[in-house]
Amino acid sequence: GENVEQHPSTLSVQEGDSAVIKCTYSDSASNYFPWYKQELGKRPQLIIDIRSNVGEKKDQRIAVTLNKTAKHFSLHITETQPEDSAVYFCAARINTGNQFYFGTGTSLTVIP
Amino acid sequence: DGGITQSPKYLFRKEGQNVTLSCEQNLNHDAMYWYRQDPGQGLRLIYYSQIVNDFQKGDIAEGYSVSREKKESFPLTVTSAQKNPTAFYLCASGQGYNEQFFGPGTRLTVL
Numbered sequence: 001g002e003n004v005e006q007h008p009s010t011l012s013v014q015e016g017d018s019a020v021i022k023c024t025y026s027d028s029a030s031n032y033f034p035w036y037k038q039e040l041g042k043r044p045q046l047i048i049d050i051r052s053n054v055g056e057k058k059d060q061r062i063a064v065t066l067n068k069t070a071k072h073f074s075l076h077i078t079e080t081q082p083e084d085s086a087v088y089f090c091a092a093r094i095n096t097g098n099q100f101y102f103g104t105g106t107s108l109t110v111i112p
Numbered sequence: 113d114g115g116i117t118q119s120p121k122y123l124f125r126k127e128g129q130n131v132t133l134s135c136e137q138n139l140n141h142d143a144m145y146w147y148r149q150d151p152g153q154g155l156r157l158i159y160y161s162q163i164v165n166d167f168q169k170g171d172i173a174e175g176y177s178v179s180r181e182k183k184e185s186f187p188l189t190v191t192s193a194q195k196n197p198t199a200f201y202l203c204a205s206g207q208g209y210n211e212q213f214f215g216p217g218t219r220l221t222v223l
Binding site for chain 2: 009031032036041043089093095098099100102103105
């Protein structure tokens with residue numbers, strides 16, 4: 001099956017700086033890559049996603065890039081704010097099934 | 113945030129006891145999932161169902177059972193065979209090649 005690795009496990013940045021979280025995947029058949037944000041004690045919520053026919057996608061301060069050749073994708077958050085503090089999960093989905101494979105999460109802390 | 117609900121929010125289980133966690137969705141999604149979340153281990157798939165009356169084991173199915181008698185409902189039973197059930201349990205649903213929507217979760221504690 002698919003194996004998704006996520007780094008770093010913890011990340012601290014100063015407010016206003018950028019944060020980058022990276023994920024790699026193993027199965028070249030994966031074609032959908034969502035990113036979820038989970039605040040303490042709450043459900044994960046989708047913040048951005050990308051499909052394998054696209055190399056980059058932006059939504060205001062958040063962007064995701066995908067390198068299919070290297071099998072890695074990254075989340076970029078610019079101008080970070082304290083409310084960005086949360087755990088972020090990447091995931092990959094193989095085109096032949098409904099199963100999602102999640103990374104182990106990155107705990108982001110934005111220091112005011 | 114609406115559309116998928118879980119109950120109860122908190123659940124306490126005595127050792128040797130079976131408990132059932134409820135998950136309901138009104139999003140008309142075909143697929144439903146159960147994940148277990150432990151600190152530092154991300155989301156691990158317990159079971160998933162792509163259609164009514166059908167389900168598949170995930171990576172950590174031992175000690176758990178599910179049913180999918182209705183499209184809207186996918187209950188999870190944590191049996192006494194699950195030796196370390198204390199965790200945060202998340203249900204999710206999805207349709208086609210799109211995102212999953214998560215429920216608010218159930219925190220299960222073994223006394």
